[in-house]
Amino acid sequence: MILTPKMVLFDLDGTLIDSVPDLLVAVNQMQDEIGLPHRAEADVRNWVGNGIERLVERALTDDLHGTPDAALFDKAMPIFRRFYAESNGKHSCVFPGVKEGIAYVQSLGLSVGCVTNKAAAFTLPLLKDMGLFDSFETVIAGDTLPLKKPDPAPLIYAAGWFKVHPRDALMIGDSISDVKAARAAGFSIICMSYGYNHGEDIRNYHPDAVIDSMTEFPKLIGTAS
Ligand SMILES: O=C(O)COP(=O)(O)O
Numbered sequence: 001m002i003l004t005p006k007m008v009l010f011d012l013d014g015t016l017i018d019s020v021p022d023l024l025v026a027v028n029q030m031q032d033e034i035g036l037p038h039r040a041e042a043d044v045r046n047w048v049g050n051g052i053e054r055l056v057e058r059a060l061t062d063d064l065h066g067t068p069d070a071a072l073f074d075k076a077m078p079i080f081r082r083f084y085a086e087s088n089g090k091h092s093c094v095f096p097g098v099k100e101g102i103a104y105v106q107s108l109g110l111s112v113g114c115v116t117n118k119a120a121a122f123t124l125p126l127l128k129d130m131g132l133f134d135s136f137e138t139v140i141a142g143d144t145l146p147l148k149k150p151d152p153a154p155l156i157y158a159a160g161w162f163k164v165h166p167r168d169a170l171m172i173g174d175s176i177s178d179v180k181a182a183r184a185a186g187f188s189i190i191c192m193s194y195g196y197n198h199g200e201d202i203r204n205y206h207p208d209a210v211i212d213s214m215t216e217f218p219k220l221i222g223t224a225s
């Protein structure tokens with residue numbers, strides 16, 4: 001299968017960047033300040049992908065599906081933001097193959113954007129620290145629009161921004177939210193096997209392809225002519 005998109009959108013956490021080490025530090029500093037126990041890295045990994053509010057709710061309750069007491073959440077959220085602003089970018093790294101993959105799609109002349117559920121205040125400095133910011137012609141963060149993935153709105157917005165029809169658009173992601181958003185928007189979707197998907201194998205959600213490294217892009221992505 002060779003896809004021939006005109007635009008490629010990349011998810012951030014678990015696709016471009018391994019951001020869990022920074023999130024883990026901020027979660028556990030928040031837990032300390034509130035007087036709750038530390039959470040394990042493996043759990044935090046499973047809680048990333050639906051934005052920082054859901055991450056904090058999950059950390060406070062130690063449960064992927066948990067909803068904490070509203071007063072506790074209101075206390076915790078600014079604490080988390082303060083600590084994550086400090087740790088963001090300190091221990092994260094770009095996954096192997098990402099820079100090569102972005103360079104490959106750019107060499108095909110395709111439009112390239114980033115669509116993440118991470119809030120803009122953390123997304124933009126992280127992309128800059130990791131040397132990726134200049135790779136993207138547009139960045140749509142988790143709070144850029146009223147709705148985030150799995151809603152298709154950010155993907156449709158990006159397609160409109162690039163004036164590309166959704167059938168000519170490809171999402172590169174790691175989670176069920178990316179697959180659902182891409183399908184609802186009418187995009188193709190390739191997922192990275194190494195990402196975060198709440199502890200489940202992303203193959204269960206049937207993206208068009210699952211790959212281990214973006215160095216595999218030449219097998220899957222080409223140009224129509
Ligand atoms: O959960 C987040 O904050 C971001 O997750 P995403 O970059 O995978 O969309």
Ligand SMILES: [Mg+2]
Pocket residue numbers: 011012013014015049173174175195196
């Ligand atoms: Mg992700």
